[in-house]
Amino acid sequence: MRARLPEFPTQHIDRGQEISFSYLGKRMSGLGGDSVAVAMYDNGVRIFSRSLKYHRPRGLYSLDGESANTLMNIDGIPNENAEKRRLRDGMEVSAQNVRGRPDTDFYSFINWFDRFMPAGFYYRMFHRPYKLWPFFLNRIRKMAGVGTLDIHREFDDSRRFEIFLNADVAVIGGGTAGMNAALAAAGQGLRVCLFEHRAWLGGHMDWRVVEFEDEPLFERARGLAKQVEANTQIRLFTQAPVTGIWGNKLITAYQTGKDGEYFDERYIECRAKSVVVASGCIERPLVCNNNERPGVMQVNTAWRLARTYAITPGKRIVFSIGDDLGLEAALDLAELGLKVLAVADARSDKQNADLLTRLQSAGIEYLPGWAASNVKGGKHVRGVELSELNGSQTCSFKCDLLVASAGQQAVIGPLSTAGAKFRYCTETGLFQPTEMPPKMFSAGRMTGLTHPGSIDTSGTIAGLEAAAACDRDVSTNLDAARRAAAKLPGETKGCDLVYGPGIGAGRKAFICFDGDGTFKNAVQSASQGFDAPELAKRFGGFGLGPGQYQVPGQNLAMAMSNINGTPIENSQFTTVRPPLVPLTLATCVGPRHNIYKQTPLHRDQKARGGIFRNAGVWRRARYFSPDLDCRPEIRNVRENVGLLDGSSLGNFRIYGPDALRALQRVYVSNMEKSREGRCKYSAMCNETGNIVDDGVVTKVADDNYYFTTTSNRAGITIEWFRYHTRFDDWDFKLVNLTDSMGSINVAGPNARNLLQKVTKEDLSNEAFPYMAYKELIVGDGVSARCLRLGFVGELSFELHVAASHSQYVWDLLWEAGQEFKVHPFGMEAQNCLRAEKGHVIVGTESEQRVTLLDIGLGFLWDSNDTSSNKVGAPALRACENQQGRMKLVGFRVSESGVTPLDGDIVVDGNDIVGYVCTTRISESLDCSYGMALVKDGYATRGEKIRMCQALGKRHDEYTATVVPPQFYDPDGQRLRT
């Protein structure tokens, strides 16, 4: 660290906090408040990176991340912008896009081969003969690009958060216009959110020492900042660049955490009723030969290095500027004791006379109507040629720093993403909005104002207009503010310099730093027919880098107009797209919270060794042993008794005078046959006759039913009923009880014996037959709904109990089942068991090409009912006797040693004639079996079908025989026992 300039109140550094970091393995140090780039510059680093295409050296040009010059690898994360990243102790910084070190980059020789890389070279060069293109493509891709992500490295993303704000007025930009807007809106009692990309408020007034109304501008700005910070109606977000404004005034931003804050970065969404954009201006780069050589920097960069960070930007400084701020900066640096040799001003008139007088007094050579024409040097600036704009005179200066700008350009990004339209203003030299989205307002420098009082007042007006858009009556205040504004200076004449004198072909005059886009490339683009800024942008690669429009934006539009000979006011700014500033995907993603549904027995299942898998919104136990074939679980159900946690099953209550009519509408069966104490199995179809759901319905009382759905359909069942009865003024009510009920399936030959131990109800086959429904009391008085079903093909009792009682009931059953060696079984075992039985799962054995009839469930449909307007009935009727439809069939694999898989295809020669829905190896059947959907001609019992399995490079075919899908206990004796 070098000696810094003396202390001054404009500075934002903590001289008491020395921070150590390393750059390319060398220990360096900076001060609290420094950015990484500033600290590196203070430590003598001048070449930060190499450019994308030509590997030209690149240095510190801006301080707000306007280009890719200072993209570094910081602590293992590539593409971090060192200008914006706050310095922290122990940081490890390295350069990227270099082979070797930045100052001795191996690829720097490419700079001399720019003739081979004209605009659009990627689309035109190396393509003949075309077979060579992949070779070059590979090389180009390896050499181009910036950072490299270490995909094997674990990054800690636990300190990334998200925050959602609701505001009446959002203000973008924390300069004095933005602050005045925020205060004006807050003064109306509105909720205001203010976003500022820097760590402090004040905008470009923050480092300016000239006085306005007897007060230095920086002090004035800080006074305003204190008011903002103290205002409880204003929520202030600093270090929070806005990334876009979306529909309905949704503003996205992200914020970098300061020392001691709980987050590293947090993603911000702010929904506001009205928006004030006071995003200010950035400098428009001066386009001249070698204008990006290290040692060329913006006016604000040099100024802020000195005023904000107390760093000497250069020893011998030349200015080439286009506005009064440049003059003010040159004077200020000179007053700080720095050697300012000359100031070339691209303007010939409209300069601030007072500044010119002071410049003369300071002995600084002033050249009106001049600009830099060529920057001399190699890896650093060694001198500069200044020329009169008409090229008639040239002079040279030996210097190590050229402070260059062609004036200002408005930061139009936020407004552009919101849909504003812009037009170049010949008076201000800025692209300014001509059409604003509703309830959006602009203020400050971006409107062409430069006078501090005018800027402040424009903010007040915009804040009041935003308040009015929130239905506040501000007419009195607004009139007063407008009257005040009328007395203040208006818009200032801007600089219309397109490029520096003597640019020649512009081979090394860069419009875009990120993509190495030169003036020559712009000319080449136009000559190829890509003569509009939007076309040249893509063909020549202007503004496609991380800085997006900031460096090339206005210059590209002006250059293309100049090349085409068309008026600049007819030119269009290229579209600016979000995100306006680069941010990490991790910040966009936010905290990766994994929110899913657990059954009431989740912890118990886990403790019993359950292996969980996602099943829709639920996480359920799929296996209970490392044997993923689940043979012990299946055997236990077939021979003994098992317990299944089926709590994800959909449960509903429907009641009211028209409940039955609603059931009749959505179920395919005649629901009038639902009786108290009985379960009725039925299905729902969609309009095209595809089965979408199945379950059982039981009548609890008159006009009061309880029904189940599949787990996946539970979330939309109520909407399904409402939608299909929307034209009927029926009186029925639905209640989703899915999460309310735990479901325990007691299944196996010993199921009755086990259940009988926990209830006094008569569970005999006579008292409680197959498909019956009872309300039981289990244990010490817990109510349970008991459905005697048989999905797994064995004697089964499905207990539905209150979710909070589920663990109690499970414990009861577990304790009672010890004498039967009861064992839990999971979803996979259930799947095997039901497949053996030939019971279908909606969505597994059905799809959009097959109807209820095609999968063998036609018996459910009450085809005689035409009065209920059953959903899907017309479609079912239409295809009832249709030939050639796909059918669900069972199959047994004829060959031994074959392990078929779900999804295997059924083939006939080269034709695909079906696919396997479910297949497993059955211990009880001693063969591979399954269900498949096949074309009609392949569904005949006894038919031999060929199946094909493609696993990577393997390609196996095997033969199966079509059989009825009921493999196990086809007569249903076991579940009726």
Place this chain on the structure above:
Amino acid sequence: MSAVFRRSPIIFDRKAVEKKGSLGWEVVLEFEGEGGGPWLVDLSHLQRWDYQHMELDSTAPFGLSVPAEPGQVFIQNDKCIARMNRTQAMITCLRTGDSIETRRAVEFTDMTDAYCMLAVVGPETPCVMEHVSNLDLFKPGRKMPFLTQGPIMHIPAQVVTLDAGCVLMSFSRGYGQSFADAILHAASGCGLRPGGKSVFNKRFFQKHE
């Protein structure tokens, strides 16, 4: 045979200092190291009822007045009645152990077990909520308490803003544990930590009695 117990969908990874049994539930009144808030309080044991009626305005379930507009909430006799839509209201007994016998009334459905209910309590409640939802739960000028139906951490929820320092969130019970874990992390920057029922009682009953 063990005594009947009921279990909340949520277990906080904190040691309970004081518990109370009620209707089979074991309600934690205070956790160790609760600190100064904000707190996340599990209220899943509180009894809740779904009430649907075609003529909702003309009824008085449990003697409670039904709010006239959807989104309005009334607090009466330690019960919270929130109007969901034209025909439906949700009734919650806010006092532990409070229960209502409704076996004969067909319009009522016991929803105690259908929902997980969490309260965020403390002055930093707005800070907590803006970390987990984009809903405008503290809109100035809107009379509290009020109901908002929308996503919290992308999960459909019913949110009752009781006041600026207390919000009740109800959502499908199955999400309970993973939701609670997520919100505790998401709002860790606001200092959110588990709190016992006493925290809610102090805030709510002192204010409404």
